[in-house]
Amino acid sequence: MQKFTRVDGVAAPMPMINIDTDRIIPARFLKTIKRTGLGKNLFNDIRYTPDGREIADFVLNKGPYRKAEIIVAGRNFGCGSSREHAPWALLDFGIRCVIAEDFADIFYNNSFKNGILLIKLPAAVVAKLMDDAEKGSNARLTVDLEKQEITRPNGETVKFDIDPFRKHCLLNGLDDIGLTLQKDAKIKGYEATASSQTPWLVPPH
Amino acid sequence: MATAKTLYDKIWDSHVIDVQDDGTALIFIDRHIIHEITSAQAFDGLREAKRTVRHPELHILVPDHNVPTANRDKEIENEESRLQIDVLKQNAIAFKLPYIELNDVRQGIVHVIGPEQGFTLPGLTLVCGDSHTATHGALGALAFGIGTSEVEHVLATQTLIQRPSKNMRITVDGALPRGLTPKDLILAIIAKIGTAGGTGCVIEYAGKAIEDMSIEGRMTVCNMTIEAGARAGLVAPDQKTFDYIKGRPMAPKGALWEQAVAFWKTLPSDAGARYDKEVTLAVSAIEPQVSWGTSPQDVLPILANVPNPADIADEAQRRSVERALHYMGLKAGQRLTDIHVNKVFIGSCTNSRIEDMRAAAAVAKGRKVASSVYAMVVPGSGLVKHQAEAEGLDRIFKEAGFDWREPGCSMCIAMNGDMLQPGERSASTSNRNFEGRQGPGGRTHLVSPAMAAAAAIDGHLTDVRKFL
Numbered sequence A: 001m002q003k004f005t006r007v008d009g010v011a012a013p014m015p016m017i018n019i020d021t022d023r024i025i026p027a028r029f030l031k032t033i034k035r036t037g038l039g040k041n042l043f044n045d046i047r048y049t050p051d052g053r054e055i056a057d058f059v060l061n062k063g064p065y066r067k068a069e070i071i072v073a074g075r076n077f078g079c080g081s082s083r084e085h086a087p088w089a090l091l092d093f094g095i096r097c098v099i100a101e102d103f104a105d106i107f108y109n110n111s112f113k114n115g116i117l118l119i120k121l122p123a124a125v126v127a128k129l130m131d132d133a134e135k136g137s138n139a140r141l142t143v144d145l146e147k148q149e150i151t152r153p154n155g156e157t158v159k160f161d162i163d164p165f166r167k168h169c170l171l172n173g174l175d176d177i178g179l180t181l182q183k184d185a186k187i188k189g190y191e192a193t194a195s196s197q198t199p200w201l202v203p204p205h
Numbered sequence B: 001m002a003t004a005k006t007l008y009d010k011i012w013d014s015h016v017i018d019v020q021d022d023g024t025a026l027i028f029i030d031r032h033i034i035h036e037i038t039s040a041q042a043f044d045g046l047r048e049a050k051r052t053v054r055h056p057e058l059h060i061l062v063p064d065h066n067v068p069t070a071n072r073d074k075e076i077e078n079e080e081s082r083l084q085i086d087v088l089k090q091n092a093i094a095f096k097l098p099y100i101e102l103n104d105v106r107q108g109i110v111h112v113i114g115p116e117q118g119f120t121l122p123g124l125t126l127v128c129g130d131s132h133t134a135t136h137g138a139l140g141a142l143a144f145g146i147g148t149s150e151v152e153h154v155l156a157t158q159t160l161i162q163r164p165s166k167n168m169r170i171t172v173d174g175a176l177p178r179g180l181t182p183k184d185l186i187l188a189i190i191a192k193i194g195t196a197g198g199t200g201c202v203i204e205y206a207g208k209a210i211e212d213m214s215i216e217g218r219m220t221v222c223n224m225t226i227e228a229g230a231r232a233g234l235v236a237p238d239q240k241t242f243d244y245i246k247g248r249p250m251a252p253k254g255a256l257w258e259q260a261v262a263f264w265k266t267l268p269s270d271a272g273a274r275y276d277k278e279v280t281l282a283v284s285a286i287e288p289q290v291s292w293g294t295s296p297q298d299v300l301p302i303l304a305n306v307p308n309p310a311d312i313a314d315e316a317q318r319r320s321v322e323r324a325l326h327y328m329g330l331k332a333g334q335r336l337t338d339i340h341v342n343k344v345f346i347g348s349c350t351n352s353r354i355e356d357m358r359a360a361a362a363v364a365k366g367r368k369v370a371s372s373v374y375a376m377v378v379p380g381s382g383l384v385k386h387q388a389e390a391e392g393l394d395r396i397f398k399e400a401g402f403d404w405r406e407p408g409c410s411m412c413i414a415m416n417g418d419m420l421q422p423g424e425r426s427a428s429t430s431n432r433n434f435e436g437r438q439g440p441g442g443r444t445h446l447v448s449p450a451m452a453a454a455a456a457i458d459g460h461l462t463d464v465r466k467f468l
């Protein structure tokens, strides 16, 4: 997994609420057996016309936002399906951080596992950052995970909370499976107890 | 006395292997179902890291999302679909995992076949790379959707890293009125609590309406729990649950069965257990429900009118309603029963079990699909299809002009070629009406199987009660 320490980049404003995973990457693009290459279809149906031309109005089709690394979004971003293709598509496009009032559960988990930082902030703070994002290339945000701090274009800083374990994994690019396998003795202990107490569930390992 | 626990607490506590200081837990996963869309990258990950599958017997692989619903004897035309299904099979062989073939009678939608095979049992943890895994909670299992990284994690370790959820209880009092189905109930619940109403929670459904409900109906309710933002849905196991499971191929047998039932009886929430959130609903006032917009909370009784944005004070809300009406091609304030449909889809893990087939057939019987409508019925599994055919339901559908198809996800997610064309409108028994869900530019109205059949006959959204 890619590490996340600090991102200094253009933030794209997406004030819509309930941006679901079907909108982030429509289902017909899930026929891939790879993780990469989905960036060109990120937000496909609101980014292109049915015959494949760019929709000029859509934020990621506008000048500096083509290189956006951050999205500032409306409430409940990432609701809908559990597809990890949504964070893969964001990442493949170059998005490393999404800021919103809240996120859907599964999407939240999936994003961290792919090195994308999701930041939850109160509505009033998101509104300020949304205003910053509207300013395009004149308004870069700096997100510093170590310090848990966002620096606005006017120099003001905003603190954010993050679960210490997620922070640790993201800063070090740690793979969950490796971490879990260090607990093999505990897993074996669990399996032994479970296979005697609920033998219809867990066969002996 | 030990503190009173909820059903969720009991399942959670009995699966915790390790807890870190910050509350993050490592939990054991008893069952895992795998399909073709969210798994290839996970198996690649295993190969790259030279890892093996810890408990091959605790997984089932089955193709469903991308499978054609006709001409199963021929090779799959779409190259990408064929490749995904082939890769699934190759992975099953390479890692020696139980696999159900496309042409096996047991093939079907992941969330239909788990309970059907007795793979899903009360009190266990079950996951699948699909958000509607919540369905399995109808049997009292803690079941939730996961992403591909987590699929890989479960394969390699039979565990997941999770944080505990909050407890929420929705109590549904009273008996479902005539013409009302579990689908109407769950749509009404989502309309009431909203798509973020259950965020961070596991929702336990309780009350007379749930106790009276069949296991199939409970699956419909739990299935759409995810649409209310919750992690999982649960119903306490009872005698109906045990009767449903008994004798299924993968259910425990003999002495193990007795032992399992005794254990399952200890699972229901203790009296006095505490819930972080409680909602109570009186079911007697609910009417058949239909969605009008592009979020599953955009739901109204069939006899209502489409909302008028001018009546909405909150700006973000108003804009979101305006956008939904524009996408759906609807006029503010128009009557729902004036909305004409082009296609009708009866299927999906929400509503493709035998009871759903029966409910739709009861409406279709002796009637004809409107000439302006194409209507399809897609059973949830080969076994549901067989059962329906044994009961003669396929003939009822065909005589009425419905297309009777092979099992799979089909037009719920529109990956297999069954889809809406831009601007087309469906009455659909599936679970999501997001923009483009059933095809780019497609417009979806979520309804119950009986309401879908009624819409097919009238050619527009309609109140099924007149047909009953």
Ligand code: SF4
Residues within 6 Å of the ligand: B064, B065, B109, B110, B111, B130, B132, B348, B349, B350, B408, B409, B412, B413, B430, B431
């Ligand atoms: S029927 Fe629809 S919701 Fe259910 S598993 Fe298939 S795609 Fe997902």
